Amino acid sequence: MENSGGIQASLAGRYALALFELARDNGQIDSVGQSLSTVKAALAEVADFRNLVSSPLIARADAEKAVAGVAASLGLDALTTKFLGVLASNRRLDKLSGMIRCYETLVSAHKGETRAEVTSAYPLSAEQVEALGAKLKARVGNDVSLETRVDPAIMGGLVVKIGSQMIDSSIRTRLNTLAQAMKG
Structure with a gap:
């Protein structure tokens, strides 16, 4: 699959591309997409979740535990849950909205x-x-x-x-x- 340079050039795009390739290789493009749609809706509706994602004051370990709890309560698939854990561990949760947009763009391109x-x-x-x-x-x-x-x-x-x-x-x-x- 060919990817635009714009997606690969951004940090959010590189993470989204990695998630997309894992999902594609495991046949989970749609399930990851559904989980990310759930996360996107939670970001729009739940102020505490937005604060968790955007706050630089939350320690990595605390962010990882909180993200695991949120993923379980939202019923996210295992790959998306692990992805969110990696983001929390790498202190990249603040880029989550951009990653979701890039993932959606990659899925659309994949589907034509x-x-x-x-x-x-x-x-x-x-x-x-x-x-x-x-x-x-x-x-x-x-x-x-x-x-x-x-x-x-x-x-x-x-x-x-x-x-x-x-x-x-x-x-x-x-x-x-x-x-x-x-x-x-």
């Missing part, structure tokens, strides 16, 4: 998909996500894996990022453009 990040002001329904996926597939020419986020600050519309390309049809951007035009 293109990843797209979609930000909307309100949660999208399943039908809207499906329709957007079909439109993006027609635009890029292959399957698109969508990651949706909600950001009320954009007020309406969508912001879609596909690789280095960004399509910004948000109301916030339109209002900013109008305000700049009115200033003359």
Whole structure:
């Protein structure tokens, strides 16, 4: 599998690549992906877990024990649990979010998909996500894996990022453009 230089160049990318290769070799790409999705959701929802991951004040041994406990309570697979233990041991837990994104990118490339990040002001329904996926597939020419986020600050519309390309049809951007035009 060919990997982009961007992923290999970053610390998070190198860890994600190592995890991906282990998962691929053991036939666990999907189970590791599911575990990482669970970790990602926990990072978004649980402040104590975010603090554990980001705090440089927690000793390595304490971080390792805490991560093992979190992994057990979340029901993570063995490979992901061991990976989190290595991150805690190497004091790299602060890079976990980036590693998850890189892993998802590697899985998408492995499956022949293109990843797209979609930000909307309100949660999208399943039908809207499906329709957007079909439109993006027609635009890029292959399957698109969508990651949706909600950001009320954009007020309406969508912001879609596909690789280095960004399509910004948000109301916030339109209002900013109008305000700049009115200033003359």
